Amino acid sequence: MSEVTIGCYGLKGHQIHGSASRLERARLTAMSGIDEETFEKQKEAIGDEVVFYPDIESFLASDVDLVSFCSSRRDEQASQTIQALKAGKHVLAEKPMATNRADLDALAAAVEESGKSLWTMTSMVYYPPIKGLKAVVESGVIGDVVQVYCMKSYPYHDRRPQDRGIDGGIIQAAIHAVSVIGHITGQSFAEIFAQDTGKGNPKDGEFQMAMNMACRLDNGTLAAIVANYCNPRGIGYHGNDQVRFHGTNGMIELVDGSSRRMLVINEEDPREFENDDGDPKYPQDIINSILDGTPTLLTQEDGFRYTEAVIRAHESVEQGRPLGV
Secondary structure (H helix, E strand, C coil), X not given: CCCEEEEEECCCCCCCCCCHHHCCCEEEEEEECCCHHHXXXXXXXXXXXXXEXXXXXXXXXXXXXXXXXXXXXXXXXXXXXXXXXXXXXXXXXXXXXXXXXXXXXXXXXXXXXXCCCEEECCHHHHCHHHHHHHHHXXXXXXXXXXXXXXEEECCCCCCCXXXXXXXXXXXXXXXXXXXXXXXXXXXXXXXXXXXXXCCCCCCCCCCCCEEEEEEEECCCCEEEEXXXXXXXXXXXXXXXXXXXXXXXXXXXXXXXXXXXXXXXXCCCCCECCCCCXXXXXXXXHHHHHHHHCCCCCCCXXXXXXXXXXXXXXXXXXXXXXXXXX
């Protein structure tokens, strides 16, 4: 195989069709999961060589190597992903790739049976500031990491669905924080206690405006995650990301929508840490893995671990108690 052919299913999420033309050794060839009128509106961005398929059966019968799923309902995406894996396709799935543990277990079984790979779209770990922060933490200069804080805040708008099954609800935001903490520390989540609230929701429905997660990692590090849809538009950036790592010798933070970086070690003056603009980059990393067999920065196992963590967070909300992961 000299190139990867890509098929995009659905546009409900961070679909990669806009970046496909910039990928090396890859080509977008098929789209589905949308109506034909919507497909025609995409023509200028994707080119005339991309073929529209009206249903998932004909789409999966086409000659694509990688399917990128951004399905119209996230609670249906797991079963569609299983169809794709059984059809011999690699899959890149919008998060959350499953909304309950039964679907997550079914996905794991399908991956094992098919021999194909499944990645999630938790791409924050590829951001240069996050990679730079990880390099500092791994260097040991801030000492042992004792506590971590991570916030994901987005603005509310009326297009936010009141039906959690459409986009996965607040875990759509919280899974980014879970992935950043897990990736930088190299630890799994051992225990989670979560709360959420619909306070401030201007409509009737199950839309949750905010969530808190109090977590303990495998090595005893504590982590706090805040996710909400309360980011004011006047702030100047869509996602108000805040990440802080507190260690025994210092702290490092990435705040103000990832625009400000600060490292403080013991009595030294605060300074900026460097971004890491080098490879790997998303989603080229996935293309390279398919063609060359190289490991990806965000592994398949990571996707399953992080999805399980946010599923357990919602179960904690429902049961009103801490849960092991």
